[in-house]
Amino acid sequence: MTTLHDPLPLPCGLVLPNRIMKAAMSEALGGRRNEPDDRIERLYRRWAHGGYGLLVTGNVMVDRRQLGEPGNIAIEDERDLAALTAWAKATKDAGVPIVVQLNHPGRQANPLSIGHTPVAPSAVGLDFPGATTPRALTGAEIEDIVDRFASAAAVCETAGFDGVQIHAAHGYLVTQFLSPLTNRRTDEWGGDPARRMRFLLEIVRRIRARVSPGFAVTVKLNSADFQRGGFTEDESRAVVASLAGEAVDLIEISGGTYESPAMDGSSAASTRAREAYFLDYARSVRAAAGAVPLAVTGGFRTRAGMASAVEAGECDVVGIARPTATRPEAADAILTGTADTLTVTELTLPRLLGRVVDTKALTGVLNLGWNADQLHRIGNGLQPDLDRGRLATAVALLRRNGRVTLRPKRGIR
Template sequence: MNSPLFNEFTLKNGTVIKNRFIKAAMSEALANAQNQPSEKIFKLYEKWADGGAGVVISGHVMVDRSALAEPRNIVVDNEAVLPFLETWAKRGTKNNTHLWMQLNHPGKQTFKGIVDESVAPSAIPLEGDISRFVAPPRELRHEEILKIIQRFGYSAKLAQKAGFTGVQIHAAHGYLISQFLSPRHNQRKDEWGGDIKGRMKFLLEVYREIRNQTIGDFSIAVKMNSADFMKAGFTEEECIYVAEHLEKEGVDLLEISGGSYESPQMTGRNVKESTKKREAYFLDFAEKLRLSVNFPIMVTGGFRTKTGMEEAIHTNATDFIGLARPFAVCPELPNQMKQNKVQKVEITPKQTGIRAIDDSSLLESTWYAQQLERIGLGKHVRPNYSIWFSLFQAIIKNGKEVFQLRRAR
């Protein structure tokens, strides 16, 4: 029987996507010492392209090398990186695959050790476990905001020049754009703050600058929280309001996620039983959003079975199935599902039983990063790899730095 997962989808800009599988962003941290894509990146993305995904979205690429989310992030901020990007694009667009670069600025989610001081909409420090890992923030000046907006546009321009078929603006998970959207983190009194109209201005200006610096049918997607899941944070109602404006602006696709590294809902923590039955964490909200907007939606987080994915497409809850960790343990998942070789991907918690380690999710993210590196080395993934071996390998490689914060997406 024909599966809706393998039906084509045409975006409003005319871009044809061959199926409904999108490899969602996962931070690889596999750049070379100059923060350029490495051979490991090329092999990893070639594997995903050969594996049958309709779109592959990169791990977050930084628009400013003075603001890294973590060591070994890729940075696209000058033309010296173009030869590396061209190789990446050539190998990542094989098999009629679209390759979109996720562009990001971490704001105050910038590591201690990378900078002494981070930047943010307002000088409000993060709370919880993450606060131990990040540099204290200062408030951005107006002219600095304009410069960052220009950087997003320039990075997108270089991505298109190199052969990427689109970009995704990362406006979720507590990074800089998400910080601007949140009343908890954005308490500015100027045009960049205040009510949601002011707080969404930074995102809209980033989008407009990318449109201005790119040409033709280049796709521009946005990843945005459904909510921050924190007191006085970004709400579902505000998300719907921003989404309505993104549709008017001409955004090609919206990915729905949620939470931040202060409240990591995107990792599946505290998921309700009713949500587990439908698999995807944000599917109920996507259906609610459908009542207000009419542009393509992608839901990421929680999908594990072919039946669950098909049901989400059948019911029009989402247009695309976003998958992150499943692609780390089964890089050829779309092809294998099409051939009925795989019906379900098993994703189990990676825990040591030591609360101080397990509660932070740091080692779990490291475990998945190790799988990505194995693919990049041309090796087979090891889905049953012991979490204790993973910990030992991380300590051997990184020493005490093993417990630095690693990004899931």
């Protein structure tokens, strides 16, 4: 019987020392030139001593002109190689594998960060009041973005990271290509499910051609985008089957988009009680994934729930995120039995406020901001502040993100 303590060899040869993964959270700790600095090193050094079998970074952009939010780190070339090497070393010194999540926001680019119209597969805007309609990418621009993913991956390997994760979830650019709602192209990049998945497959192939065989290439994939007429579970299973035919080392399952979040802790109580939001889907794609290991992130909170999922073979790796923002040693606590349950803080708003605003959306934004504040505290050498309230969180959100703060943001679990 497989347990949480067991190592996991990936197809590329990289061995994860156990089955608990620190999943990606967008740290927004980049410097003024979108470079990593000592804050990100300090944060990851804490996580490196937290007992995890794998650390996944959050939202590293492949184009400085296209950022998901202020403070994103970007990798386009080797200009920040020394700082990237120091970041990788912060975890490698502790013997913990680390992979870099590579991303392009597409239409979810932050307008305050880029100062121009976002790009997307098609000119389909987000379903939010006042959202900017993106410009459809040209064929040459699509090829350039594919190359950017490959170039960034090559830099990551040079810097000493163990692999990369292609972000194909949560409504970002790769997801936009996969969904018929946002990809209305009729050329070689859209028109049917096979052509809509071509963008992701070309990124995987081009990265693999630029890195060594022992460098891990992983994918974070939506089980669905939970929108009528959008990317479905059947289409997602077809993508998993196609990825299984490529040199992919791990597929992490998540779900949802900015417009229909399923990954930010705001799910119904019945969903939260099941603990792992996407475990049912993971069971349904075990055969399609073949020899590629599966990770599931979203909702895991108890040692019993995590152990059961791995022991039953429903997934190979358990991903946790939000609990690690206040308990950096969360994996160690689970593995040693010093904690049976990981807790998260959930801010709430007065019920009367619901008469004038969408309190569900606003509560989600506040809770994401609260957890981001904890990452910033750790990055600045401070301890998490469990007593941080709504007002301090809202002020910090406005300071970091300006007027776009009130839009739904990327999810952390």
